[in-house]
Amino acid sequence: MDGTAGAIFDDVEIGQDIPTLVKGPMTTAHIMRWSAAMENWHRIHYDWKYATEHDKLPDVMVNGSWKQHVMIQLLSDWVGDTGWAWKVGFQFRGMNVPGDTLTAWGRVTGKQERGAWGVVDLDIGLRDQKGNEGTPGTARVVLPRRGGPPVPYPFDPAVLG
Incomplete structure (x- = not known):
């Protein structure tokens, strides 16, 4: 993080959209660099002939x-240094290729006070430039309450009571 505070539980409303994160347009160089960094040498990520034929x-x-x-960057950017991305789950339902511009998004679906903090539920996803949802999911984050302590690092769910 860049040292900035993040979302405050008291300011969050059900139905609220969180700031999106846009990546792309993706290139084969982006895909290959990530494959190399992750040591994922499956040929579908760099060998066009193999992938297509x-x-x-x-x-x-x-x-x-x-x-x-x-998806984690989307949540981390929103919760900032004072919150915690607690649970994240999603499915890979669509393929993305070079040329795609992908937008990660989130929408608040629920919130509850839990001790000194607040727990926020979200629908999340990753859409391409045509609006196709290829990576739908859900997330749960823990946020500080106004005037309350930051969420501890590392976060222990037992502190929520």
């Missing part, structure tokens, strides 16, 4: 682990 895919594929990273 052998696996019958439309192009090389954006890595699932990269999509996971983007």
Whole structure:
């Protein structure tokens, strides 16, 4: 993080959208760099001929682990230094290829006070430039209450009582 505070539980409303995170347009270089960093040498991420002819895919594929990273970045950017992304779950339902611009989004679906902190539930996802939802999911974050202590690091769910 950059040392900034994040969302405050008291300011969050059910139905509220959190700030989006836009990545792209993706290039084969982006995909290959991520594959190399993760040591994921599956050929569908860098070998166009293999991906299209052998696996019958439309192009090389954006890595699932990269999509996971983007979803966590979305939540981490929103909760800032004082909150915690507690639980995240999503499904890979769509393929993304070079040329795609992907937007991570989140919408508050629930909130509850839990001791000194607040717990916020969200629907989250990753859409392409055509609006196709390829990575739907849910998340639960813990946020500080106004005037309350920051969420401890590392976060222990037992503190929620």
